[in-house]
Amino acid sequence: QVRLVESGGGSVQAGGSLRLSCAASGIIFASATMAWHRQAPGKQREWVAGVTSGDSTMYADFVKGRFTISRDNAKNTVYLQMNSLKPEDTAVYYCKAVSRSGYAYWGQGIQVTVSS
Secondary structure, eight states: OOEEEEEOOEEEETTOOEEEEEEEESSOGGGSEEEEEEEOTTSOOEEEEEEOTTOOEEEOGGGTTTEEEEEETTTTEEEEEEOSOOGGGOEEEEEEEEOTTSOEEEOOOEEEEEEO
């Protein structure tokens, strides 16, 4: 059974930083593409950043230069370092894993709140 557990969320003032972690189990982590998505109240879930099994990274335009995604295959963990946070970054952040065979798995989500 695949399990993704996010941690590191919380409340921060605008301009601050947070680092999210997502620990994976039950999946061949090194072969998976990992991503972070988010969903703000009243809005659709949107993709934030992704990292491939080959360690290539991609970002949504609205986080480029502020967020950094990384992975540690030895720890089966993906990270999202979020700097220069803005109130519009407030959302529930979800970790997603896509296996080599194409199956997608989601974490339960974690709240990030940025106050002005």
